[in-house]
Structures are given as C-alpha cells and as structure tokens.
Amino acid sequence: MEGRISADLLRGHTDTIVLGILMKNDAYGYQIYKSIMDRTDGLYQLKEATLYSSYKRLEKEACIVAYWGDESQGGRRKYYRITDKGRIQYKQNIADWEFTQRILNRLLKEEID
C-alpha cells in the first residue's frame, strides 16, 4: 500500500525543516520554499504562508536573524541566517523527533510484532 503524506504532522515540523535548510547556508524565502519542494519532489504542497509564520516565530525566538541582501538589480531579497541558539534548537528538535519516532513506532507497529 502506498503511503500518503500527513500534512498536519509535517506542519508541526516546519520550524525544524527551515532550521535544517539554514544549517547549510543563508537563504531567502523562495530558496527555502524551493528547496523544500525539490526535496519532496513536489509531493508535499506547503503553503508559503506557513513558512512566513515560521520565519516570524523563529525570529522572535532568536533562532534566526533576517537581513536584506545587496542585489544590484531587480529589488532586494530578505535573507535568513541561523543563530547559535537556532543551531542548538535544531539539534534538540532532531533529538526530540528521533525519540518520538522510536516511541511512535513501538506504539503503532505493536500489532505486527
């Protein structure tokens, strides 16, 4: 049986997904959006609005900072950079997720064992 994506479950991890992308390098909104689209082969339709509220939240928590790029033409872009606090948060979120995953697997797959 083919699996489908659980949008709710994914949405709960938007912040972590964003932090994960920014771990590698700074990016602006559309780059982040595109990299999520590319990684999921377009299977997951994430609304950009969800991302915007995630940026605002992460900014408020000081996990990321925003700055304007200095593009010479065609308008400036707003870039996001992960902070040290953001890195720690990311690692914590991943650890939390792995733990949750283990527990969930134990609970959900009990029938099969």
Next chain:
Amino acid sequence: MMIKKYVDDLFQSYESTPELEDFKEEIMMNLKDRVQDLEKKGKSSDEAFAEAVAELGDITAIADDLSREKRKEIIGKMYVDTKPKLSAGYAIGYTLAAGVLLFGIITSLITYFSTGDNLFIAISSLLPFVVPAGAALTYLGLTTETTAKYPMHWKRALIYTLAVGLILFGISISSSQYFMENSDPAAILGVLIPFVLPGILVIAFLILTEKKRFKPWLMQEHERHHEAYTGYYKDTEEITKRGMLSGALWIGTMGVFLIIWILTNILYALPVFLFAIVGELLIEYRMISKHKRNSTAK
C-alpha cells in the same frame, strides 16, 4: 506590476508599519521569483501568477501581527485593568476649575441672601463663574485618559472648549439681560443666538466627524451589544440613517420654534414640538416596517 498590485490589495485594510512594508517587499520578491520559475517551465504568465498566488496561502494572520492596529490592541488589553493615572497638571486643573465653580456657587448664595432672596440676581452672579469653569472642565474631561477611552487630541479638544465657552457665555449674558434688565424675548434671543448658534454648529460638526476613542476591550463589548441588537436594527448603516433623520427633524423643529416664538408668542411656538414627536414616531415606524420587509425578503 500585477504582483505589486496584488500584494498592495492584500494588505489594503492594514495600517502601514515599517514591519508590514518589509513583509510586503519580501512577499513581492518571492512571488516574482516563483512566477519567473513557473514561466521557465512553460507556463503562461497568467497561469504562473495564479499558481504562485495559490501557493502563497493565507498570510493575513502574519499581517495581523505586523500591523500597528493589532499591536495597540494587545497593549490596550495588557493595561486594561490599571486605571490611567491623572498627571499633576490635570489634577491642579480639575481642582482649580472645581474651585472656581464652587466659588461661584458661594458668591451666588451670598448674593441670594444679601439681596433679599432675589433668585434672578443670584443666578446672574453665578453664570460668570460657570463660563470659565465649564470651558476648563470640558477641555480637561476630553483630554483625560480613562479606563474606557483614549484622550482626545488637544487641538480638537480646544475647539470643543471654545465652542462650549461661547455657548455658556451666550447663555450667561442673555440671561443677565433677561433677569437684570427685563428685556423682551426677542432682544434676549438676539443676544443669545450669535453666540449659541455658531457654538452648536461647531460642536455638531465635531461630533459628526468624531473618531472613536474607545479602548479595544470596550469596542469588543460594543460589538457584542451590536450583535444582540441586530435583531432590531439590521445594521449600523440603518442606525446612522435613523439618527441623522431624527437629528435633522429636531434641529429643524428648534429653528421653527424659535422663529415662531420671536414673531409671535411662545404659546404658539410650543405646539411645534408635538409635530416633532409625531415625526419622530413616524420615522421609527418606517424603520421598523422597512426592517420587517427586509427580513421577510431574505
């Protein structure tokens, strides 16, 4: 520039803040990039725009956070329980105004007893004190912040104060005309009207152009009341219309009343009010029947 117009329209109802402008610029650039990408994949520019906008989703929640109106509301809620403190200047102002008023009352009482219980002279001697005290209290009252209302801008309050002062002054000198010199009503109205009429007109204009100064929590309260009221009056527009109709009716009535009084006698003038009351009832009836028609039509 389809994107710019779209984003501008999207945030039309929000008060502009630096943060909101930043956010708009960010959205605009990202939309532009997305549209370009989709066009590269062979979509027409209209298709690309429609798809990019659909992917954007609902951003109003974020805009709410960034718009100042909302922020004010949050601050208002935070401080809703603490009663705003009166500044020292205002406390002194209130005390002085009350003092002048009290002094006037005492003076008029002394006058009353010393002139052999002459009520008219006593009232006349009170009025000169009422004018400055009334004006000062008007100004102070309008510019004082209370738990329910924000203070009025001082310039606007000053105009109110001048108008109130003018009216009080008019009443004061015309009543002393009446009491002291026993002039006839026409002469008194001649003194009264040049002061009172412009004063009333200015105040009417100010009241009609008044912005709400209620604090957010009170606005919510009003909204609840309004909802409870919708069973009776369909909407605020209808209420406004009704208010304006009766306002016009009563101002007109006052005018006719004064004219008949000046030309003939107050006894002939009084019945005008009966017509006004009938008119008021007719307006009310019309509103209710219209409301019924509307609700049966729906």
